[in-house]
Amino acid sequence: MINPGKAKGEAIVSREPIGFYGGIDAKTGVVIEKGHELEGKSVKDKILVFPQGKGSTVGSYVIYGLKKNGVAPAAIVNKETETIVATGVILAGIPCVDGIDIDKIKTGDKLKVDADEATVEVE
């Protein structure tokens, strides 16, 4: 468990890493990185699934901004959470688990995340 909490929602899956600073608009929750596989999609209230973070450490503050602006994902599921994402979800209070085999999850799956127990179930 990276940060505790429970959430239910629809999965939005990225097979490539996500850099939050310059990657997701903190005001709208829409992915803005040019050429990213999720470009143009919103992460609001979704279970955001991606292998790990990348890019600037300011990304932690973007994750916080998403939450404050009401456009954050309901939870984050990673293969391996690095410090940018870990710092961001903890500052923001977003449930987050890592060590998950994310290859088994696809966009649109209904997910139940229990970060306290470090479990992710496909319903």
Added chain:
Amino acid sequence: MLSGEQGEVIERMSRLLVRLGDIYGADRMIPVGSVQVAGVSYKSIGDPGLEFLEDYAGKGAKVRILTYLNPPGMDLENWKDLGFPEDFAEKQMRIMKAFRKMGIITTATCTPYLAGNLPRFGEHIAWSESSAVSFANSVIGARTNREGGPSALAAALCGVTPNYGLHLDEKRKPNVVVKVSADLKFNSDFGALGYHVGKQVKKGIPYFRGIEGANTDQLKALGAAMAASGAVALYHVENLTPEAHLMDPKGLETIEVGEKELKETYGKLNTGKDPDIIIFGCPHASLREIAALAGKLEGKRLKKPVWICTSRVMREAANRMGFTEVIEKAGGKVVADTCMVVSPIERMGYKTTGVNSGKAANYLPGFCKQEVVFGNIDELLKRVLT
């Protein structure tokens, strides 16, 4: 702290420290004597950072220990005269206000040890700025990892840091010897040496031989460049730095640095030809460096802008000694708080910057889209004196 009885801010900040401690294998939390927080310039942290800081300050977050800041993106008092953009200044001031509300000393500098935040030998601290981290670990013998902005803030609010990395004796041992045969005269020579060695050793801990009688300005230049071109957070210098005699460098891989390597590094760092501006003070100039510049500019006239960046504290002393007046009479500026790397100089019409700092030469092309003229103080001034 973790259970939330001290409020949401402390709950999250202590969780952050615990999680980072897990990631890096810390066995426990240890109290820290002082903190230095990076991520201050609006140019670096933007609106997301500004909004986070205002929000946490508004929730009543207060630091427990002596906490200083890294440089902001402008001179906090004299920004208008120096030509810093108004929209930038407004955001930068909001950032400073949020930090002050948290009880952080807004003496913002990459040389806190020259401005009233001086740890003792062996003291555990949580500092962020890479050259300050290097100086504290190497020259003072205090102990800090290179903290990120949020983790340093968390240490300031909770008073502790996870015990791992450079807080531990066994992680402070050198893993490479650097044998210096080059003649090191100017501070820029130390910057060039640091740039060269940082590139080679990356995250390593170098043990220097052959450096004799370097002063703290020169060690500051050396460490800053190694932390910028590599990620060196601690180095030892035989017979000079306080932990060197505790180390056993026998059998370690050895790198040799002679005149040839130093000359090549000067060549590599020079990407420009004719500087629009010359900026000294990366890291922030000591009083000795300001005095030296004033001595060279006494009664002279500059045809291009020359800045020397320093902390507010050093500037006050320079004012009192008349150094500021001498530099200004020649047409130069003593710029306080900020520095060339974190300020938006690319928005102020400058394209080529002259520096004597290996660290600045490393960062200016990327962060500020500048071409660089790298040289010693005399070479640089020769280009701009009438």
